Amino acid sequence: MKTIRLGWLAATILCAGLLGATVAEGQQEFPVASRTLKNGMKVLVQTDHSIPNVALYIFYRIGSRNERPGTTGLSHFFEHMMFNGAKKYGPGELDKVMEANGGSNNAYTTRDVTVYQDWFPRSALSLIYDIESDRIRDLSLDPEKVKSEREVVASERRLSVDNENSGVLDEQLWATSFIAHPYQWPVVGWMSDIEHWTMADLKHHFEMGYSPNNATMVVVGDVSAEEIFKLCETYIEPIPTHAPPPPVTTVEPEQVGERRLVVHKPAQLPLLMLGYHVPRTDSPDFYAMNILRTILFQGESSRMYQRLVDKDQIALDVSSGVEPAFDPSMVEVVAQPKQGVDPQLCEKAIYEELERAASTAVSDTELEKAKNIRLVEFYRQMRTINGRANTIGTYEVFFGDYNKLFDAAKNYSAVTKEDVQRAAKTYFGANNRTVATLVPENGEKVKQ
Amino acid sequence: MMRARWNRGILGVGAIAVLLFSGAAVPAQTLHLPPHEKVVFKNGLTVLLLEKRGVPLVNIAAIVKSGAAADPAGQEGLATMTAGLLRKGTKKRSAQQFAADLDYIGGTFEAEAGPDYTSISEEFLTKDLARGLDLFSDALLHPAFSQGETEKLLAQSQDEVKAAKDDPQTVILSYYSGYLYGTHPYGRPAGGDEVSLKQIRHDAVVNFYEMNYAPGNTIVAVAGDFNAAEMKAKLEDVLGAWPTRTVKPFVIPAPSPVKGKKLLLVDKPDASQAYFAIGNVGVASNDPDRVAIHVVNTILGGRFTSDLNEALRVESGYTYGAESFFDQRKMAGPFAIFSFTKNETTTPAIDLALQVLDKLHKNGVTEEQLKSAKSYIKGQFPPNVETSRQLARIIATHDFYGLGDDEVNQLEARLDAVTPEIARQVIQKHFPAENLVFVVIGQASSIGPAVKKYAANEDARPISDPGFWPPPIAVKH
Numbered sequence: 001m002k003t004i005r006l007g008w009l010a011a012t013i014l015c016a017g018l019l020g021a022t023v024a025e026g027q028q029e030f031p032v033a034s035r036t037l038k039n040g041m042k043v044l045v046q047t048d049h050s051i052p053n054v055a056l057y058i059f060y061r062i063g064s065r066n067e068r069p070g071t072t073g074l075s076h077f078f079e080h081m082m083f084n085g086a087k088k089y090g091p092g093e094l095d096k097v098m099e100a101n102g103g104s105n106n107a108y109t110t111r112d113v114t115v116y117q118d119w120f121p122r123s124a125l126s127l128i129y130d131i132e133s134d135r136i137r138d139l140s141l142d143p144e145k146v147k148s149e150r151e152v153v154a155s156e157r158r159l160s161v162d163n164e165n166s167g168v169l170d171e172q173l174w175a176t177s178f179i180a181h182p183y184q185w186p187v188v189g190w191m192s193d194i195e196h197w198t199m200a201d202l203k204h205h206f207e208m209g210y211s212p213n214n215a216t217m218v219v220v221g222d223v224s225a226e227e228i229f230k231l232c233e234t235y236i237e238p239i240p241t242h243a244p245p246p247p248v249t250t251v252e253p254e255q256v257g258e259r260r261l262v263v264h265k266p267a268q269l270p271l272l273m274l275g276y277h278v279p280r281t282d283s284p285d286f287y288a289m290n291i292l293r294t295i296l297f298q299g300e301s302s303r304m305y306q307r308l309v310d311k312d313q314i315a316l317d318v319s320s321g322v323e324p325a326f327d328p329s330m331v332e333v334v335a336q337p338k339q340g341v342d343p344q345l346c347e348k349a350i351y352e353e354l355e356r357a358a359s360t361a362v363s364d365t366e367l368e369k370a371k372n373i374r375l376v377e378f379y380r381q382m383r384t385i386n387g388r389a390n391t392i393g394t395y396e397v398f399f400g401d402y403n404k405l406f407d408a409a410k411n412y413s414a415v416t417k418e419d420v421q422r423a424a425k426t427y428f429g430a431n432n433r434t435v436a437t438l439v440p441e442n443g444e445k446v447k448q
Numbered sequence: 449m450m451r452a453r454w455n456r457g458i459l460g461v462g463a464i465a466v467l468l469f470s471g472a473a474v475p476a477q478t479l480h481l482p483p484h485e486k487v488v489f490k491n492g493l494t495v496l497l498l499e500k501r502g503v504p505l506v507n508i509a510a511i512v513k514s515g516a517a518a519d520p521a522g523q524e525g526l527a528t529m530t531a532g533l534l535r536k537g538t539k540k541r542s543a544q545q546f547a548a549d550l551d552y553i554g555g556t557f558e559a560e561a562g563p564d565y566t567s568i569s570e571e572f573l574t575k576d577l578a579r580g581l582d583l584f585s586d587a588l589l590h591p592a593f594s595q596g597e598t599e600k601l602l603a604q605s606q607d608e609v610k611a612a613k614d615d616p617q618t619v620i621l622s623y624y625s626g627y628l629y630g631t632h633p634y635g636r637p638a639g640g641d642e643v644s645l646k647q648i649r650h651d652a653v654v655n656f657y658e659m660n661y662a663p664g665n666t667i668v669a670v671a672g673d674f675n676a677a678e679m680k681a682k683l684e685d686v687l688g689a690w691p692t693r694t695v696k697p698f699v700i701p702a703p704s705p706v707k708g709k710k711l712l713l714v715d716k717p718d719a720s721q722a723y724f725a726i727g728n729v730g731v732a733s734n735d736p737d738r739v740a741i742h743v744v745n746t747i748l749g750g751r752f753t754s755d756l757n758e759a760l761r762v763e764s765g766y767t768y769g770a771e772s773f774f775d776q777r778k779m780a781g782p783f784a785i786f787s788f789t790k791n792e793t794t795t796p797a798i799d800l801a802l803q804v805l806d807k808l809h810k811n812g813v814t815e816e817q818l819k820s821a822k823s824y825i826k827g828q829f830p831p832n833v834e835t836s837r838q839l840a841r842i843i844a845t846h847d848f849y850g851l852g853d854d855e856v857n858q859l860e861a862r863l864d865a866v867t868p869e870i871a872r873q874v875i876q877k878h879f880p881a882e883n884l885v886f887v888v889i890g891q892a893s894s895i896g897p898a899v900k901k902y903a904a905n906e907d908a909r910p911i912s913d914p915g916f917w918p919p920p921i922a923v924k925h
Binding site for chain 2: 092102105158165265266268269298299302306316372377
């Protein structure tokens with residue numbers, strides 16, 4: 001049983017893909033064909049005939065970081081609207097036609113990107129291109145659909161934030177840790193913004209984010225690169241380009257002292273979350289930081305599990321997560337204290353372990369273990385067409401080049417004990433942290 | 449933070465049905481399970497081997513044919529605790545040493561008890577085969593069950609069960625199963641509850657292991673990047689020495705569907721959203737109608753464009769998702785419609801769900817709906833047999849439930865054979881109409897009066913009360 005369901009679960013899967021594999025294996029097993037269309041969209045294709053299916057991902061470089069107060073959650077809402085009708089496939093038709101032809105779809109929105117996913121048998125290939133081009137070019141924003149979808153998103157917010165303790169605390173943590181940069185507001189948006197954005201806001205968002213030159217398409221599965229490029233020429237290339245989102249210029253000022261926040265809420269158990277500012281994903285410290293987090297948090301032999309769960313027995317679970325990000329972002333640490341345990345006890349134990357990692361080098365065995373874990377996770381991610389589509393796209397978008405995927409193993413094996421120690425020292429200091437605690441408040445509902 | 453537009457299988461139950469019953473093939477290429485081999489070792493252990501080259505991983509999965517249904521009344525969670533303790537120390541490794549050895553090779557180890565069986569699985573790189581198999585057999589054959597580790601896990605689990613109640617989605621099925629099945633073993637919470645976990649003693653764990661974990665009561669399936677003949681010899685070395693022990697198979701009695709209507713209201717005073725499950729006892733995994741049921745349920749609540757999701761999400765905006773599922777088990781598992789909505793729209797949403805069910809009974813399904821659902825099932829199936837992990841689980845569960853490869857290899861033909869008339873019969877026979885069990889978790893003060901209309905018989909419990917339903921019983925040691 002999972003005690004807390006972390007908002008970054010999916011992101012952790014993404015990150016798992018950013019890890020490991022030898023160069024030779026990578027290139028041999030996963031050749032990728034690449035072409036940039038005349039309208040600027042980059043298309044990456046990987047052939048794999050092991051199942052008669054295809055995974056198609058489109059990454060748009062637009063997320064909640066491109067929003068502003070008053071329209072928070074708009075990227076995510078727009079993601080929903082991309083399923084609610086265009087010129088050829090009207091409201092509800094996209095899903096009906098796709099499922100009737102054996103396909104399914106989904107999408108996700110993060111602070112940085114909006115990603116659309118189609119999974120289908122190869123027999124549905126041209127249909128999928130017809131559908132995708134229709135909605136990229138000719139999305140219709142029907143006022144009735146906007147109205148009902150607003151309610152759906154409000155329900156989603158109630159489900160994943162209001163009625164989930166880790167959701168509430170996570171939201172407050174980002175809002176406190178970031179005071180200037182747009183990472184401070186939640187992807188799903190504040191409820192009052194969900195209730196108030198306008199048709200004009202939606203139209204502006206589409207103009208800004210959904211230009212072909214702001215997108216990367218990744219196709220993996222039972223296809224050839226030639227046939228995909230040909231389909232792209234027919235369906236995607238004629239779509240006109242427009243101006244991409246204006247750059248996000250706000251730089252979060254350095255945090256120079258601990259910040260603390262408390263959430264009082266009816267709950268069975270307290271919850272502790274810590275946030276530490278870290279550089280953007282393509283920074284050189286990415287690999288050392290992941291090795292450090294593996295040593296500290298991954299598996300029952302990890303330092304934090306051994307200390308908090310096994311030895312001190314003060315927590316049920318302790319974990320860490322980070323999402324791919326274009327701008328300097330945040331590593332989160334979550335601990336679920338046991339019943340009757342003051343969350344500050346967990347805090348103290350975590351700080352001691354972080355301090356130990358900063359003051360003393362990790363052992364050779366720990367370093368080797370962490371590298372092995374990253375390697376196996378890489379294989380786990382790359383063994384499905386879906387995992388590969390997501391991983392290739394993530395490298396392309398967040399590291400600027402899918403080829404970096406093939407350097408990951410080299411980059412991990414180059415990480416030294418000194419790198420790990422330096423990462424701990426640089427990022428896990430007291431001045432750089434924000435501490436969020438959920439304090440259970442039982443009894444009748446407090447009227448707001 | 450990821451914001452998926454549709455949680456496919458919101459409760460995580462649908463996948464079971466898909467694994468067992470989806471099937472095969474798309475135009476021009478029929479999908480078959482890769483060839484695999486079955487041997488029975490001298491000690492009675494059933495071994496299944498499936499070679500799957502390409503990715504250098506090996507997955508090994510054991511099914512011990514006793515699960516949570518075998519928990520003694522009042523000690524719910526015993527099978528789960530026993531499984532959880534397998535890696536917490538063996539005759540030659542401490543819990544810490546086991547974790548260190550496993551993590552060093554980047555391996556994963558999972559052990560959990562479902563209603564029918566306990567599953568134990570491990571995954572590692574082919575190059576670490578010797579270490580991987582040693583860890584697996586060590587946990588399965590030589591667990592130490594130390595007093596200290598047992599108490600530690602029990603204490604953690606008690607807190608986890610309590611914490612889970614903060615999220616109605618994770619506990620609604622425990623209330624629903626209890627309310628639907630009552631004292632039948634399928635009514636018991638597999639993970640235990642706040643009371644039962646306090647009543648499990650160390651010797652009960654040791655006893656559960658001795659009564660149930662034996663080669664003759666176990667299936668081991670291994671799939672991945674290896675040579676089957678070599679693998680067989682290696683498994684003979686590590687698992688062939690497991691001493692034979694006579695085990696009395698645990699027989700689950702056939703459950704009876706609930707007659708009439710009844711409703712359980714679980715009060716969560718701070719909830720801004722109400723969660724509901726509606727249904728009755730469904731079908732067993734080997735039910736002859738299983739393929740037709742899967743097709744009809746896909747139309748009712750098994751995909752994004754299902755009738756339920758169309759009505760409750762797409763057309764009305766009441767919810768982020770609505771679904772229905774049959775959880776197939778050895779004996780008849782639950783059928784349920786599940787969704788959630790804000791407090792104010794609780795009864796409109798439930799009314800709408802009931803209308804959709806009613807419409808299914810009145811109108812049946814059209815040829816066109818059938819065609820769409822069949823294509824959907826066929827097109828979505830191949831990614832279910834893509835990895836060695838999936839394949840090991842499929843062949844193991846097929847063997848356990850007495851199902852063959854035809855579940856996959858003949859499924860296209862079986863799907864094609866479903867006609868509107870067959871669907872009509874299946875709806876009448878297996879989808880409840882008048883006899884319905886309702887479980888609603890929400891703020892009783894705001895939704896309580898309105899939901900009374902669904903059933904003459906109503907029960908109520910605060911979510912903070914220990915256990916689920918029926919209220920837990922105290923046992924004397």
